[in-house]
Amino acid sequence: MKKLKWAFALLLVGLLIFGYINYPKLNLISGYASKNLASNVFLAQRDAYFVNTVDHDMPLINLANAEVDTGKKSASASVFGLMERTAVYKEGLGAVLTNTEHQKHNFSIVPERNQKRDTLPFPYGNQGDKDTLMANVDYDALEFTLTRAMQDSVQKTRSLLVVYKDHIIGEKYSNRFTKDTKILGWSMTKSILGTLYGILEYENRISLKYRPFQALYNTDGPKSQITLDHLLRMQSGLAWDEDYFKISDVTKMLFLDSDMTMAQAKNEVIAPPTELWNYSSGTSNLLSGILRKQFSTHQEYLNFPYSKLIDRMGMYSMLIETDLEGNFVGSSYGWATTRDWAKFGLLYLHRGDWNGDRIFADSWVDYITKPTENSKGTYGAHFWLNAEGKYPDLPRDLYSANGFQGQRVFIIPSKDVVIVRTGLEEQSDEQFNTLISDILKTIE
Known part of the structure; x- marks a missing residue:
């Protein structure tokens, strides 16, 4: 006993x-x-x-x-x-x-959307596909590759879309998902946010040499040397703990903070800019807060991503959620259908030109695909890279928007291909290398 x-x-x-x-x-x-x-x-x-x-x-x-x-x-x-x-x-x-502060949020101010009806097929419209078969595409082999990927219960893929020369050549969805289902891109949203700075730069409204801490926060210390370029490249030198499996900087920001734009700003400098590469969702939300300060009203800020990018391209399903202070959660909370995520990839494949409408400068693509120092060739400016052959069987010019649970928009300029994968399970580099390689093999 x-x-x-x-x-x-x-x-x-x-x-x-x-x-x-x-x-x-x-x-x-x-x-x-x-x-x-x-x-x-x-x-x-x-x-x-x-x-x-x-x-x-x-x-x-x-x-x-x-x-x-x-x-x-x-x-x-x-x-x-x-x-x-x-x-x-x-x-x-x-x-x-x-939280206890949520009553302060002004839910009455919402983005003003301009969603015009169109008659154009994908990608420049939303009225179906171009009825085109390409002689150099092995459609049976592609169908087999996509079907096999969707049937892998371990990988939990929810959608796969392959676009070649602006044509959808392969498209698959798992049970309960369709071409109209909005899917959370998680950190693919970072690439959307980064693009907004490309638009501002193209319109001569901001410089990548801009020092936000000096200009906005009256900081004269080490933070004053941090530029937009440093932030876009995740090399500001600010401390940040990006660990989703414990109480860390990122989990406190996403699940406790009313104003997510200040979590990174409050952290200390642990290295001079460019000396340290440190992936940080806090940095992306800091950039969202800096973006807001470029506008005189909250309404203008909320309208900007839609009027200058999202609705302008006909990505009408896309929505970026806000925090309790009305800031876009540019690190994590962008939603869109698989086809609209593909349109975003195609915008980059066409180097900022959307059916004759230039959205950002041609040179912006060179900027975001230039490897960031100390990232081992895997990161540019809010985009991931294959510059050092992380995916050994894939073209080195491949770059991508990446998100939690294996959300991806792969852009492959040398193949004129965009591939979107969404799912519920993170994939290894080896798994993506095999999948994308098998898809590209079906295009001669």
């Missing part, structure tokens, strides 16, 4: 220690579950049960109990009844996690 009591006591102590260590994480778990559920249900129009049982079937997140309130357009989640978090949805802005 004494041994049993001791065993029970030790178990109780162990549970208390485990609870003490992990209790703060419950905030992040319930925050992720409620935010993700609200966005998927109200923005992407997906089934709540499917999101809870499939999308949230991952370590720790599967501990959350999340429910939707359709009347209030919100979703709430808790872990064993503890640390409940609620996310609310506003048309035009997306879903946002609430």
Whole structure:
């Protein structure tokens, strides 16, 4: 009996220690579950049960109990009844996690969209595909490659789209997903945000030599030397911990902060600019905040991505969610259909020219694909690169927008190809190397 009591006591102590260590994480778990559920249900129009049982079937997140309130357009989640978090949805802005400050958010100011009806086929319109077969494409082999990738239950691919010479030559979707399903790009949103700076530069409204800390925050110390170029290349020298499996800079920013643009700005300088390359979602949201300060009103800021890029190209499904202060969460929360993600890739394949409408300078592509110092040839300016052969069987000129869970827009200029892959499971470099190589082999 004494041994049993001791065993029970030790178990109780162990549970208390485990609870003490992990209790703060419950905030992040319930925050992720409620935010993700609200966005998927109200923005992407997906089934709540499917999101809870499939999308949230991952370590720790599967501990959350999340429910939707359709009347209030919100979703709430808790872990064993503890640390409940609620996310609310506003048309035009997306879903946002609430906290004690959420009543300050002005939900009445939303982007003004200009979504014209068109009669053009993809990619310059939304009225179907060009009816074209190309003699140098092995369609049977491509179909086999895409089908095999979709059937791999481990990789959990949700959509695959192959565009060659502006034509869709292959397109596949998993169960419950279609060409009209909006999919979260996660960090592919960073490439959208970076492009907005390319537009500002093309319009002579900003310089990449601009020093935001000196100009906006009256900083005279080491931060004053940081330029937009340093931020776009993730080499500012500011401290940042990008770890999604613990309480870190990035998880606190995404699930606790009302103003996500200030998380990186508050951190200390740990190295001179260019000396250290450090991937940072906080840097992208800092850039979103700097972008906002280029406009005299909040409305102008909210309109800018849509009027100058998104709606201008007919990517009408795309939406970038905001934080509680009305800032675009440029690090993580861009949504679009697979076809609209492909249009973004095609804009870069055409070096900023969209059917005769120049959106950014031709030279901007050279800038974002120039390898950043100390990144080992894998990073440019808010785009990922293959400059050093990370994918050994793929062209070195390949570059991509990358996101969590294996979201990708691959741009391959030498092959005149854009490939979009979305899914629920992160893929290794080896897996992507094989998939993209097999796809390219079907085009002679």
